[in-house]
Amino acid sequence: MNFKSLLILFLIALFAWYLSFLATRLDRLHHRVETSWANLDSLLQRRAAIAIEIARSEIADPASSLLLTFAAHQAREASVKDRSQAETGLSGALGILLETSFSTGGDIEQELMQELGELNKKIKVAISLHVESVNRTQLIRSRWIIRTFRLAGSAPLPVTYEFEADVL
Amino acid sequence: MTFEKKRIGIVCPYGWDTPGGVQAHIADLATYLMSQGHYVSVLAPTSDEENLPEYVVSAGKPISIPYNGAVARILFGPIAFARVRQWISQGEFDLLHLHEPAIPSISLLACFAAEGPMVGTFHASAKRQKAIFAIGPILEPVIEKLTARIAVSEAARETLTEHLETDAIVVPNGIYAKRLAGGKLKQEWSGNTIGFIGRFAEPRKGLAVLVSALGEITKSIPDLRIIVAGPGDSAEFLKEVPEEFRNRFTFLGRISEEEKADFLHSVGLYVAPNTGGESFGIILAEALAGGAAVVASDIPAFQALLGDGEYGSLFISEDSHSLARTVIDILKNDEKRDSLRTAGKLYAQSFDWDVVAERIYDVYEMAMVGLGKVVLSSESRGWNKFLGR
Numbered sequence: 001m002n003f004k005s006l007l008i009l010f011l012i013a014l015f016a017w018y019l020s021f022l023a024t025r026l027d028r029l030h031h032r033v034e035t036s037w038a039n040l041d042s043l044l045q046r047r048a049a050i051a052i053e054i055a056r057s058e059i060a061d062p063a064s065s066l067l068l069t070f071a072a073h074q075a076r077e078a079s080v081k082d083r084s085q086a087e088t089g090l091s092g093a094l095g096i097l098l099e100t101s102f103s104t105g106g107d108i109e110q111e112l113m114q115e116l117g118e119l120n121k122k123i124k125v126a127i128s129l130h131v132e133s134v135n136r137t138q139l140i141r142s143r144w145i146i147r148t149f150r151l152a153g154s155a156p157l158p159v160t161y162e163f164e165a166d167v168l
Numbered sequence: 169m170t171f172e173k174k175r176i177g178i179v180c181p182y183g184w185d186t187p188g189g190v191q192a193h194i195a196d197l198a199t200y201l202m203s204q205g206h207y208v209s210v211l212a213p214t215s216d217e218e219n220l221p222e223y224v225v226s227a228g229k230p231i232s233i234p235y236n237g238a239v240a241r242i243l244f245g246p247i248a249f250a251r252v253r254q255w256i257s258q259g260e261f262d263l264l265h266l267h268e269p270a271i272p273s274i275s276l277l278a279c280f281a282a283e284g285p286m287v288g289t290f291h292a293s294a295k296r297q298k299a300i301f302a303i304g305p306i307l308e309p310v311i312e313k314l315t316a317r318i319a320v321s322e323a324a325r326e327t328l329t330e331h332l333e334t335d336a337i338v339v340p341n342g343i344y345a346k347r348l349a350g351g352k353l354k355q356e357w358s359g360n361t362i363g364f365i366g367r368f369a370e371p372r373k374g375l376a377v378l379v380s381a382l383g384e385i386t387k388s389i390p391d392l393r394i395i396v397a398g399p400g401d402s403a404e405f406l407k408e409v410p411e412e413f414r415n416r417f418t419f420l421g422r423i424s425e426e427e428k429a430d431f432l433h434s435v436g437l438y439v440a441p442n443t444g445g446e447s448f449g450i451i452l453a454e455a456l457a458g459g460a461a462v463v464a465s466d467i468p469a470f471q472a473l474l475g476d477g478e479y480g481s482l483f484i485s486e487d488s489h490s491l492a493r494t495v496i497d498i499l500k501n502d503e504k505r506d507s508l509r510t511a512g513k514l515y516a517q518s519f520d521w522d523v524v525a526e527r528i529y530d531v532y533e534m535a536m537v538g539l540g541k542v543v544l545s546s547e548s549r550g551w552n553k554f555l556g557r
Contacts, residue, residue, distance in 0.1 A: 028313070029312070036538075039537040039538060121527075125316070125531050125534045126534050128335065131335075132317075132334065139333070
């Protein structure tokens with residue numbers, strides 16, 4: 001009898017440890033979703049700023065300048081829900097400009113383009129990191145044990161943002 | 169842009185003293201990072217603690233176990249774990265870069281023990297194995313701690329998605345394309361020659377396929393010679409070769425980087441008849457950079473690397489007849505051979521270390537954002553308390 005109750009106690013303790021282990025894991029994932037999003041967000045903001053600078057520079061003709069300024073402002077002001085669409089729009093506008101502009105202009109323009117190129121590379125990596133952390137979190141949160149014991153607490157379920165990395 | 173010097177810890181799972189792709193990759197990467205002014209420390213198993221480069225820290229003697237069709241020299245166990253923890257807590261790293269963290273090795277131990285910015289590089293590609301299903305649930309929470317994952321090829325990435333349900337960024341292995349491109353023509357290696365570099369005795373390198381194709385090739389090209397460079401027992405190997413072809417083989421043993429450039433520039437064509445187990449095919453990238461016309465088996469890694477035959481000719485893997493036809497076709501057609509060489513050489517520039525290392529560093533940078541230094545993880549701290557350390 002005594003042995004039996006000890007065993008049960010041990011199993012309960014083990015289970016409790018497992019639950020706390022799962023909770024730590026989930027917490028780490030939530031934290032990563034937050035940081036990867038913050039990182040991506042700041043990079044996208046920087047891109048929008050550069051886009052506006054490019055629009056004002058001599059690289060862009062008046063028409064594409066208008067298009068670019070519009071897209072950049074939209075991306076900056078978009079609500080979280082419309083963000084991915086707005087950013088894809090900006091990617092598209094920048095893509096058109098990069099493909100069609102042959103005159104590279106002066107030093108400042110070249111510097112801008114170079115900065116944009118480097119930023120794009122980083123954004124690609126940041127997107128894949130963010131998407132991965134979101135997917136992972138969603139996957140773990142869908143498990144029954146996590147749902148049953150409400151290990152996620154009050155943390156909101158991360159939303160998938162559909163970025164089109166290929167446009168960059 | 170302000171440039172910050174970082175402290176980077178790299179973990180190599182395989183014995184440092186045995187030559188291999190992963191070790192070479194780490195040595196090159198470490199050298200590059202240090203040339204950029206970063207502090208680098210590499211933790212690796214070694215049997216010889218005396219003759220180590222300054223940046224390598226020994227984690228103990230490796231043991232040999234068979235893994236993925238070859239013998240891997242790796243290390244694990246409680247003593248190794250203690251050394252890994254000590255290295256992490258003393259290193260004060262800004263980032264850990266773990267190579268091949270999904271096999272039982274010090275990379276996995278480091279991933280378990282640490283918390284913070286961590287990047288994992290997956291080199292191997294393996295077929296879906298039953299054993300993985302059993303290991304999966306154990307590995308999953310550990311691998312999950314990696315902030316970013318890099319796969320060296322599409323094949324390695326697919327393996328990762330299949331086994332561990334996680335995605336990775338593909339960054340190819342690096343080569344010194346510029347150094348290899350400066351080879352000089354050596355008469356004794358040129359002409360109707362087939363070159364091969366690597367451990368020729370290993371069955372998965374597929375030299376047996378070439379040997380059985382020799383009959384057909386020599387009918388069209390009577391003066392064919394085969395030049396093999398790389399470590400191994402040549403006498404043992406020749407026993408398997410039919411009598412009449414033995415004098416066509418030349419064995420050079422291990423060659424230096426400089427000789428490699430000359431070799432690749434001189435040979436009539438470079439052959440890679442590998443039957444599998446290859447994830448990236450660094451040697452093919454090097455062969456292209458050295459200006460060799462390449463003939464390779466159509467295993468997925470090679471197919472991807474050679475752009476489906478755009479930068480080198482592919483033959484049906486393990487089919488000696490197909491190999492023979494491909495070799496004859498190239499050696500008899502100078503125009504095709506030269507166009508392959510030119511296209512390949514240009515294409516190989518994209519594998520140059522300058523390009524590749526920068527892409528790896530981009531991943532580092534993204535992984536470091538918003539996270540502090542690498543510390544021992546809370547799980548591991550719990551263990552430490554438990555063990556009274």
